[in-house]
Amino acid sequence: MGNRAKAALLLEEGYRKILEAFEIMGYPVKTDDNFTETSGRAARAMLEAVRPTAEIQEELDQMLGRTFSARYDEMVISKHNVSFGMCPHHLLPVIYRISIAYLPGQRVLGISKLSRLVHLLARRPVLQEDLTQELATLLFERLETRGSAAYVEGLHLCMASRGIEAHEARVVTSAVRGVFRDQPATRQEFLDLVTAPQLNLL
Numbered sequence: 001m002g003n004r005a006k007a008a009l010l011l012e013e014g015y016r017k018i019l020e021a022f023e024i025m026g027y028p029v030k031t032d033d034n035f036t037e038t039s040g041r042a043a044r045a046m047l048e049a050v051r052p053t054a055e056i057q058e059e060l061d062q063m064l065g066r067t068f069s070a071r072y073d074e075m076v077i078s079k080h081n082v083s084f085g086m087c088p089h090h091l092l093p094v095i096y097r098i099s100i101a102y103l104p105g106q107r108v109l110g111i112s113k114l115s116r117l118v119h120l121l122a123r124r125p126v127l128q129e130d131l132t133q134e135l136a137t138l139l140f141e142r143l144e145t146r147g148s149a150a151y152v153e154g155l156h157l158c159m160a161s162r163g164i165e166a167h168e169a170r171v172v173t174s175a176v177r178g179v180f181r182d183q184p185a186t187r188q189e190f191l192d193l194v195t196a197p198q199l200n201l202l
Contacts, residue, residue: 079194091125102143154172
């Protein structure tokens with residue numbers, strides 16, 4: 001049995017326990033048809049929200065192994081990628097809006113891969129601060145760029161749906177490497193571009 005299948009079984013068992021707790025709290029878990037097979041559905045949903053690390057690494061290696069010779073040496077930005085992640089403190093979803101940029105070295109990524117990369121790395125139970133740093137480091141080191149930057153806004157449901165219920169609050173983090181760190185004008189250009197109001201192209 002593979003790791004994904006083992007994880008699915010453990011998750012389903014865990015969700016059955018959660019439903020037992022709901023029953024103790026007074027919910028008609030055994031008599032309401034809406035709860036039928038919920039543990040299995042919830043387990044599958046969790047495996048979509050959180051990707052196994054081996055799958056992430058394999059897909060990441062494939063993406064970064066398919067690059068093109070750089071014919072463009074200015075800033076490349078993928079802006080406002082809406083991605084979904086998981087808070088490791090409460091195992092509740094986080095909705096991200098992520099912008100990344102790099103200044104090419106010898107190689108560039110296909111433009112669609114920038115969005116795929118963002119979505120892939122977000123699908124983990126990881127702190128937003130760590131996700132932001134990892135995105136910048138990956139673009140700088142693995143792609144061997146002259147510089148990279150990441151700007152991440154997060155709506156954390158652990159804040160929005162519980163505790164202080166701060167549904168209007170967004171957590172903002174950023175990270176820069178190379179030229180973006182050494183040249184304030186380049187860093188500011190990136191920040192100006194990714195924080196400008198989004199305009200509809202169609």
